[in-house]
Amino acid sequence: MKRVLFAAFVLFQAVASSAQTPQRPANAAPAGNAEEGKKLFIADGCYQCHGYEAQGSSATGPRLGPKPIAFATFTRYVRAPSGQMPPYTAKVVSDGDLANIYAFLQSRPEPAKDIPLLKP
């Protein structure tokens, strides 16, 4: 129980801190390397739930790219997720690695329009 309360406190602090700090624009993430991020996306197991292209799965995890949520929100969630996602602490994935992963998510292409097999 103590751990739960602590985790809740950390999450509250993160949210509160975010609320008091002027929001960075969504695309104002630290500069990251998308190629490096692609490797990390696999090595850190992000692909397991979200797919190699971050396209998401209704069964395991949502689509993450090409327009990811704001970097601060992204980081906060990865560190202390509120849903089924397992937490990635800084001991496992550094802030720098997260920036690279974020760059990879931003680099995902928009899908083609009018794919014949997807027409009604």
Added chain:
Amino acid sequence: MSKTLSVDRRGFLKSAAVTGAAAGAAVLVPGATNAAAQQGPATATASTPPREIDPPSTVEVLTTDRPGGDFMVDVIKSLDFEYVAANPGSSFRGIHESIVNYGGNTAPEFITCCHEESSVAMAHGYFKAEGKPMAVLCHGTVGMQHAAMAIYNAYCDRVPVYIMAGNTLDATLRRPGVEWAHSVQDAAVMVRDFIKWDDQPISLPHFAESAVRAYKIAMTPPMMPVLLVLDGGLQEDPIASDVNARLRVPKLTRTSAPQGDSGAVAEAAKLLVAAQNPVIVADRAARTPAGLAKLIELAETLQAPVINQGGRMNFPTRHPLNQSANARPLVANADVIIGLELTDFWGTVNASRDSLVRTSRSITKPGAKLISITALDLNTKGNYQDFQRYPEVDIAMAADAEATLPALTDACKRLINADRRSALAERGKRLAESHATALDRVRTEAAYGWDATPISTARLTMELWAQIKNEDWALVAESGIMSDWTSRLWGFEKHYQSLGGSGGAGVGYGAPAAVGAALANRKRGRLSVTIQGDGDFLYAPGVWWTAAHHRIPLLAVMHNNRAYHQELMHLQRMANRHQRGIGRAHIGTTIDNPNVDFAKIAQGLGVHAQGPITNPNDLGPAIKRAIDVVKKGEPSLIDVVTQPR
């Protein structure tokens, strides 16, 4: 020799008085006594070379033309089994021989399986496609042990499988060695927790009654597997004349499915008609095609959303009231929720979190009324915990949902006046718009990663749909987890087009269940399709030989993510929870290094196969080629390397 010697098995092996034609038979050991003959067939020895003696005083009776197994076949034929699936075993050699010779190997026809797990899972899939059970024969002890997991799946999926297992009860007549290892005091005990009924008949009249009783019990909701243990002597010994005079095949009268209490039905109707936001949730509700039509009628009467949890083909995917894509918000906003044959009502109305400390919370509005109709309330066992967490409902009907739906719908219709009908129509319009929006959203999501390698599961789903949608198709199994793309993107309309899952989540169900269902579909010329997981394939791949040997047409498209991916994610969860990184999560969870060549395995088992396919543009043409093979009456498999989910 009389056709019905009045001797039991022990007497049969004793020397018998020589009469008639037998008088001229040779006796190999001079002066053989009854005691000597009991020790086994007489044989020559070095010290006493065989010689003819004339006339012999006694001779062994070595043949019969009316063994007990023949009568067993008479009874089994009366139950209208199309097939009996089995891996051959000496403990049922008597009835096996009676089936293929006396029974003419028709109704039932013997289906050769390579593993008892395959036999039972084939029968599991067959039932859901055909609506009647397939018989299964299991070898004593070891065969039952192999069959156990598949029996558990069928039990959890409420599917009747008619199992017969061999055994040798009389210890003094067992052959030394293996027959002892395969004999058991209580053959059913290892599966009794997850079957509905069992018996070990000690006479043929007993067998007849128990065989018919077993069928009746298995087919009464809640349906489950049953087991008859067949003594080897009973199968093989000649039918004694006094027993023969008493033999008859009992009449089978199917028990009608239990319907909900009329008072409870009326109360449920009152709640549903008055509700602002009622929700219908169905899991194993539509047992038959009629169940599908009945659920449509209830939903349209109420203009209420339906969430199909997919245990059966409960509701058409393109029906505007199908709101499965909006399940969570609908449940959260509902004032009345009716659950029809739900596996997990508690899990439907609660959210739980798999975290370091496991937590759960209700997701329903305060005061929401819950109505349950399930035949499972009539038969819940204690050991295996598939009954899930206790749901606190307001009305619980211990009844079969499909049998109860007509009365419930009629009761609702009687309560709907003109004003209410107008309000319901408005709700229906909103739901239709929501359905269309959800479908558009799914199509948009499917486009992401469309050209990726490994191939996206959405791409696989739609390449397959393009080739089958104009056929009389049925998705007979889906053993990989594919992000629900098929149910979200395909137009499922008919009851046979979706058969649900394994029930007990025992991996290895997919391939044999698909083959069994395809066997049921064969006579109708239906195109049976399965999406085949790689881990599932590797459990008992011999079933592909069975499909080839018996010429069972089946299109298998693999969802090969080269992992036991669910377990890989569990390892990731543990590693992250312990802050150790996931660098070693692949150990024990992936199926690579080397990659399995599934096409080569299938080819080796006599199945037409292609792959591995890694380029999404190659997939459509491969599916076309495979369908050409299937249309000629053969199975065909395509190995497709895919995204994880």
